[in-house]
Every structure is written in C-alpha cells, then in structure tokens.
Amino acid sequence: xxxxxxxxxxQMLAAASVAxxxxxxxxxxxAGNADAFYDVPKFGNVHVMHFxxxxxxxxxxxxxxxxxxxxxxxxxxxxxxxxxxxxxKAFDIKPGTRAxxxxxxxxxxQAARTYGQVGxxxxxxxxxxxxxGQRPGALLLDGxxxxxxxxxxxxxxxxxxxxxxxxxxxxxxxxxxxxxxGDKRVQEIVAKDLKGRIEFLAQNIKTTDFGDxxxxxxxxxxxxxxxxxxxxxxxxxxxxxxxRYMMADWTxxxxxxxxxxxxxxxxxxxxxxxVVLSHxxxxxxxxxxxxxxxxxxxxxxxxxxxxPRPVIVKNNGGQTLVTNAGSNGKFLALLDFDVxxxxxxxxxxxxxxxxxxxxxxxxxxxxxxxxxxxPHKAKLEEKLAxxxxxxxxRGNFNGSWDQLILDAIxxxxxxxxxxxxxxxxxxxxxxxxxxxxxxxxxxxxxxxxYATITEMTGQQIKxxxxxxxxxxxxxxxxxxxxxxxxxxxGLQYTCDPNAAMGSRITEMxxxxxxxxxxxxxxxxxxxxxxxxAQGEPVWDVVxxxxxxxxxxxxxxxxxxxxxxxxGNPGIA
Amino acid sequence: xxxxxxTVLKGATASGVLAGLIATGALRPTQVLAAxxxxxxxxxxxATAALKGIGAAAATESKxxxxxxxxxxxxxxxxxxxxxxxxxxxxxxVIMVVRNPFPLSAQFDFANGALPEVSARxxxxxxxxxxxxxxxxxxxxxxxxxxxxxxxxCGG
Numbered sequence: 001x002x003x004x005x006x007x008x009x010x011q012m013l014a015a016a017s018v019a020x021x022x023x024x025x026x027x028x029x030x031a032g033n034a035d036a037f038y039d040v041p042k043f044g045n046v047h048v049m050h051f052x053x054x055x056x057x058x059x060x061x062x063x064x065x066x067x068x069x070x071x072x073x074x075x076x077x078x079x080x081x082x083x084x085x086x087x088x089k090a091f092d093i094k095p096g097t098r099a100x101x102x103x104x105x106x107x108x109x110q111a112a113r114t115y116g117q118v119g120x121x122x123x124x125x126x127x128x129x130x131x132x133g134q135r136p137g138a139l140l141l142d143g144x145x146x147x148x149x150x151x152x153x154x155x156x157x158x159x160x161x162x163x164x165x166x167x168x169x170x171x172x173x174x175x176x177x178x179x180x181x182g183d184k185r186v187q188e189i190v191a192k193d194l195k196g197r198i199e200f201l202a203q204n205i206k207t208t209d210f211g212d213x214x215x216x217x218x219x220x221x222x223x224x225x226x227x228x229x230x231x232x233x234x235x236x237x238x239x240x241x242x243x244r245y246m247m248a249d250w251t252x253x254x255x256x257x258x259x260x261x262x263x264x265x266x267x268x269x270x271x272x273x274x275v276v277l278s279h280x281x282x283x284x285x286x287x288x289x290x291x292x293x294x295x296x297x298x299x300x301x302x303x304x305x306x307x308p309r310p311v312i313v314k315n316n317g318g319q320t321l322v323t324n325a326g327s328n329g330k331f332l333a334l335l336d337f338d339v340x341x342x343x344x345x346x347x348x349x350x351x352x353x354x355x356x357x358x359x360x361x362x363x364x365x366x367x368x369x370x371x372x373x374x375p376h377k378a379k380l381e382e383k384l385a386x387x388x389x390x391x392x393x394r395g396n397f398n399g400s401w402d403q404l405i406l407d408a409i410x411x412x413x414x415x416x417x418x419x420x421x422x423x424x425x426x427x428x429x430x431x432x433x434x435x436x437x438x439x440x441x442x443x444x445x446x447x448x449x450y451a452t453i454t455e456m457t458g459q460q461i462k463x464x465x466x467x468x469x470x471x472x473x474x475x476x477x478x479x480x481x482x483x484x485x486x487x488x489x490g491l492q493y494t495c496d497p498n499a500a501m502g503s504r505i506t507e508m509x510x511x512x513x514x515x516x517x518x519x520x521x522x523x524x525x526x527x528x529x530x531x532x533a534q535g536e537p538v539w540d541v542v543x544x545x546x547x548x549x550x551x552x553x554x555x556x557x558x559x560x561x562x563x564x565x566x567g568n569p570g571i572a
Numbered sequence: 573x574x575x576x577x578x579t580v581l582k583g584a585t586a587s588g589v590l591a592g593l594i595a596t597g598a599l600r601p602t603q604v605l606a607a608x609x610x611x612x613x614x615x616x617x618x619a620t621a622a623l624k625g626i627g628a629a630a631a632t633e634s635k636x637x638x639x640x641x642x643x644x645x646x647x648x649x650x651x652x653x654x655x656x657x658x659x660x661x662x663x664x665x666v667i668m669v670v671r672n673p674f675p676l677s678a679q680f681d682f683a684n685g686a687l688p689e690v691s692a693r694x695x696x697x698x699x700x701x702x703x704x705x706x707x708x709x710x711x712x713x714x715x716x717x718x719x720x721x722x723x724x725x726c727g728g
Contacts, residue, residue, distance in 0.1 A: 240722065
C-alpha cells in the first residue's frame with residue numbers, strides 16, 4: 001500500500017480507538033503498577049473478553065513473538081505481517097517498554113527477565129475477574145486450540161483444560177486442535193462437560209454425507225438490554241492440516257455463504273451486535289470481513305498474531321473489526337461496544353498482555369492447577385538438559401526449538417534430511433534455563449506424535465516444500481492454512497515467496513550437492529497425518545538426545561535463502 | 573441426526589447415484605445402454621480437445637452458472653462439486669477437471685423442465701481448475717474455480 005494510504009489507515013485506526021493510546025503512557029507502568037497497567041475504563045454497554053490459542057498452557061510461560069512473518073501480495077506491509085520495530089511504529093508503541101516486549105521479539109531474553117513470565121490460568125483468572133467486576137455480564141470467548149499443547153492436556157484427553165475453562169468462566173468457544181482428540185471425544189465433552197456451561201460453536205462443520213450441522217452455529221445472549229449474537233467458526237482446514245481420520249465424518253471449509261446466512265438469521269432474531277468467534281487465521285478473517293456483511297467484529301485466532309488494535313474492514317454493509325489475540329495465554333482481549341439506537345455506535349478495544357508478576361494468582365484456579373499436575377509432577381519436572389541459547393519456535397521458516405528437534409531426530413534416526421511441522425505453538429526457553437520434560441511436551445504434545453523415517457526422492461521433497469510454501473504464501477488467503485513453513489534440517493534451499501506455486505523453491509542442496517530428482521534420500525520427520533502411521537513418540541526420541549547431551553549449545557538455524565523480501569516489514 | 577430422513581434420501585437418490593457412475597465413467601458404456609456416450613471426448617487427455625469434442629470450444633463465461641467447490645480439497649479422492657445453472661432452457665451440464673488425466677468428468681442431460689442442478693463427487697489428481705459448462709439453446713456457457721489438492725500436516 002502506498003505511504004499515503006498507510007497514513008490514512010493509521011489515522012483511521014487512531015481515531016477509532018481512543019483507548020488504544022500507548023500502554024506505557026504513565027511512568028508508573030515501568031515500575032510495574034498493575035492497577036495502572038490494567039485500568040481500562042468501562043465503556044459502552046456490551047462487553048466481550050476474548051482469548052485464543054492458549055494451547056493448554058495452565059502455568060505462566062515465556063513466548064517470543066516472531067521476527068519473520070511475511071505478508072505476500074495484498075498482505076504486504078499490513079497487520080498482522082509486521083514484526084519488531086515495524087510493528088511498534090505502526091501501533092505507536094514505545095520501544096523498550098513492557099508493551100514492546102509483549103508484542104515483539106526485540107531484546108527478548110533480557111526483556112523477559114525484566115518483565116517476567118506471561119499467561120497462566122491463575123493470573124488470567126484474576127484479570128478476567130477484575131474486568132468482569134467492572135462489566136457485569138461480560139462474555140468470555142475462547143477461540144479454541146485450548147485442549148491441546150501440554151503434557152497434562154494430552155494425558156487427560158483435554159479434561160484438565162475443559163475443567164479449567166469452566167472454572168475460568170468461559171461462555172462460548174470454537175475449535176481446531178480439539179478435534180485431534182477424535183470426533184467421539186469432542187462430542188463426549190460437548191455433551192457431558194460443556195452442556196449448560198460453555199457453548200461449543202461452529203457454523204462451518206457439517207456431516208460429510210448429508211451436510212447436517214454437527215454443532216450449534218451460534219448462541220445469543222442479552223446484555224444490558226441488548227441482544228448479542230456470537231457465531232462460531234472452527235478452523236476450516238482441520239481435516240487437511242491434521243489427520244482426517246480423526247474427524248472422518250465431518251466436513252469443514254470456510255463456508256462464507258452459510259456465514260452470511262447465519263448473520264442474517266441472528267439479525268432477524270433481533271441481534272444488535274454480531275460477533276464471529278473465529279479460528280480462520282487473520283488473513284482469512286480479513287478476506288471474510290470484506291465478503292460477508294453485518295458482522296460487527298471477527299475475534300480471531302489460529303495464526304497466533306498479537307495485534308494491538310483491530311483492523312477495520314469496509315464492506316457493503318458498513319464495517320467489520322478484525323482482531324487476533326495472540327497465543328499461549330499471553331493476552332486477554334477486551335472489546336467494549338456502545339450500542340444505541342439499535343446499532344453499534346462506537347467501540348474500544350484493548351489487547352492486554354497477561355503479566356504474571358502484575359496479576360496475583362487467583363487462589364481457586366491455582367489450587368485447581370496444582371491438583372491437576374500433582375500426579376505427574378515428577379515426570380513433568382525432569383530436567384533433561386540445560387540450554388545455553390534461547391529456544392523458541394515462531395517464525396515463518398525456522399525456530400531454534402525446531403532446529404533442536406530436527407538435530408535430534410536426524411541424529412537419533414540416522415537421516416540426512418529432517419522435516420518438522422511448522423506449528424506455531426510451543427513455549428520459549430531462556431538462555432541458561434533447564435529444559436524439562438514438560439517443556440519438551442509443550443513443543444510436541446499431539447495425538448499423532450510418531451517419529452518417522454521415509455525414503456523420499458528429490459522430486460517428492462521438492463513437491464512437499466512447494467505445497468507447504470503455497471499453504472503459507474498463496475496470495476489468496478482462502479488457499480492458506482495458517483501454519484508456518486515446514487522446518488527443514490540438513491537441506492539447503494532458496495525460497496521466493498512471491499513466485500507462483502511450483503516455482504518458489506529452487507537450489508536445493510545437500511552438503512553442497514544439488515538434490516537429484518530421481519535419487520532417494522532418508523528423511524526423518526514426525527506428526528504424520530496418514531492413517532496407520534506408526535513410530536516412537538517424538539518426545540522420547542528428543543528426550544534421549546537431550547539426556548545424552550546434558551548441555552545444549554546455541555543452535556545454528558538452517559534457514560532458506562530468501563528472494564524478493566527486501567524491505568518487507570514482515571522480516572527483521 | 574435424522575435417521576428417517578437419511579433412509580428416505582438414500583432411497584430417493586439411488587437412481588441419481590447410478591446416473592453419476594455412468595457419466596463419470598465408473599461403469600463402462602458397454603455395460604449400460606448409453607446411447608449418447610461421447611467416447612472421443614471422455615477419453616481425451618487434453619482439456620481443450622475434450623471441450624472441442626463436446627462442441628463447447630467457443631463457450632462464453634457466465635455469471636448465471638454457479639459452481640460450488642471447496643477452495644482446498646479435504647480429500648482429493650472425493651471432491652464435492654455442485655453446479656447450478658440459472659440460464660433459461662439449460663439442457664445439459666458438463667463438469668471438467670482440467671488437470672485430471674481424462675479432464676472430461678461428467679455430463680448430465682436434463683429433460684425439458686428439469687431443474688438444472690447437479691451434485692457430484694470427483695477425484696482430483698492434483699490442484700486443478702474445475703470447470704462447469706451449461707448448454708442452453710445450442711450455446712455453451714462456462715464457469716471455473718480452482719481447487720487445491722495439497723499435502724496435509726503442518727497446520728498452525
């Protein structure tokens with residue numbers, strides 16, 4: 001976008017969100033005054049809190065935001081594809097502040113030590129209670145990816161998170177990784193645990209045979225005399241990004257025609273505020289907001305983008321706010337609407353980082369978490385090794401945690417090339433910190449964790465890299481899946497994200513030699529989506545590697561050579 | 573779930589399923605009475621030649637022809653394709669998967685007065701344009717949309 005457009009755009013955002021002034025305006029904040037940091041004056045008469053993609057992190061953690069999050073095509077230079085200083089500038093956040101630390105990777109390790117850990121359900125509970133105290137009846141929405149991502153969630157088949165969310169007071173949720181517990185388990189939880197407590201919403205899941213809805217598409221609530229509708233949107237590509245056999249009888253997809261139908265339906269029933277609780281990913285949400293009319297806000301997740309202010313999308317019906325609320329329990333979003341005369345007049349939005357040092361733990365939630373962990377404590381806290389460097393995952397092409405996993409699976413299994421999925425969840429380890437078994441599970445706790453060895457031809461390897469590259473860089477967001485590029489060990493390559501499908505990946509070399517299309521290579525991987533796949537759980541493979549080493553030296557990241565991204569504010 | 577409805581629908585669509593199998597080539601034409609089987613067009617390995625074979629080389633794009641396909645196929649082996657023609661006097665609908673080994677996939681002919689609306693499940697070998705054509709008053713109209721067939725895994 002031209003500089004003129006961009007300036008106008010920023011002015012519009014600033015005008016729309018008076019309350020979104022720099023978080024650290026007061027000198028008190030640097031000293032850690034919680035009351036000032038979390039003092040958000042009540043506004044309007046309809047209040048919605050939103051968190052998403054917590055990935056089952058019950059305890060406070062570290063989470064480093066990416067330094068590579070490229071925007072391609074129409075997404076170039078726009079939120080959420082801004083990293084580091086570009087993000088700070090676009091959202092008027094002062095460098096070197098608590099907020100700058102929350103939203104960027106800048107000086108991560110040092111700032112993390114200064115400001116402390118983020119998230120944790122006991123601290124989140126305190127913040128939820130505080131905001132609800134000022135805004136009685138406020139809704140709490142959970143965007144999904146809640147029942148997966150930790151050892152205890154995996155071992156309890158999601159039960160620890162289901163009960164934690166009930167205790168937190170979640171009103172409605174949508175989902176993605178939840179489905180990897182299997183369709184039967186999801187239906188059991190919805191029928192037994194959530195009934196009458198949490199609405200499980202998904203307008204875009206139907207049975208594969210007759211197209212019957214599987215879950216309620218929306219729920220309506222009255223708040224201060226205003227009818228509010230929340231429509232659920234599950235991750236549209238669950239059966240593609242994750243094993244289809246786990247939800248074989250259900251079909252997903254974006255389904256924006258049906259979304260429009262649902263919006264019209266709730267409007268006809270008297271809804272004055274329509275919110276979509278979405279797991280589309282932000283780029284898909286932005287496109288959907290331009291096509292579907294009558295939505296006041298899409299509260300989004302999946303792509304794990306911590307976006308300080310909503311993007312306002314104009315459409316034929318007026319405008320729609322699109323937000324994304326980060327991941328791993330790091331943020332709680334608060335959206336206040338002033339609804340008068342049957343419509344939204346104004347709004348205030350704030351994405352509040354959950355700093356555990358500023359928010360005392362809620363006693364009830366802390367006790368609950370303690371109880372959940374007690375039987376597994378010894379196993380969770382086993383120290384596998386000490387990391388000398390920073391270990392993180394987020395980034396379009398690689399992260400040091402992924403590099404460690406690649407190094408481990410390639411060495412333990414004797415492979416020349418390694419593939420590790422471009423997941424965006426997983427916590428961060430600071431230099432000098434011990435890596436516990438729990439930390440390892442934060443990166444690997446899935447229901448199809450098999451470590452694999454596959455003989456692949458050079459041609460097959462190229463096809464995989466091209467396919468995953470297109471899932472990330474297709475200029476049309478509806479063809480994107482919202483994960484990052486598959487992490488590659490051993491193999492060097494060049495990537496041109498702006499090129500067409502099939503020609504982004506070139507110069508593939510193994511130890512300097514060009515990859516041969518017909519030759520077979522031994523490739524180590526994990527998380528196979530095919531039915532019947534087998535193998536040792538990847539956490540056991542990596543744990544062995546870590547125990548053997550005891551000290552993990554800083555990783556040397558295998559990154560592709562990039563073409564055509566110079567000046568892209570999505571890369572630092 | 574509505575079991576009764578399912579049972580009724582299964583019974584009601586049985587003949588439709590059979591028609592689909594014939595048209596998509598799952599049953600060889602010699603096995604059925606297929607008077608109008610366009611052998612050359614269905615066996616053509618080239619989309620342009622297949623179009624020519626059914627006389628649709630000069631099809632014009634039309635917004636009155638609506639195709640509904642997923643953006644990304646959940647399962648390339650059974651991709652749902654729905655086509656509805658709002659063009660008056662539509663007498664047949666043709667579906668073509670441009671990059672399949674045999675691009676011409678199905679042809680449905682409508683008796684006078686039948687609603688020109690079809691639903692099929694097609695196998696896609698790879699990412700491809702899926703093209704629908706409608707014939708009305710001797711003229712062909714077309715619409716197309718890309719369906720991506722991709723390796724799974726790696727989702728956020």
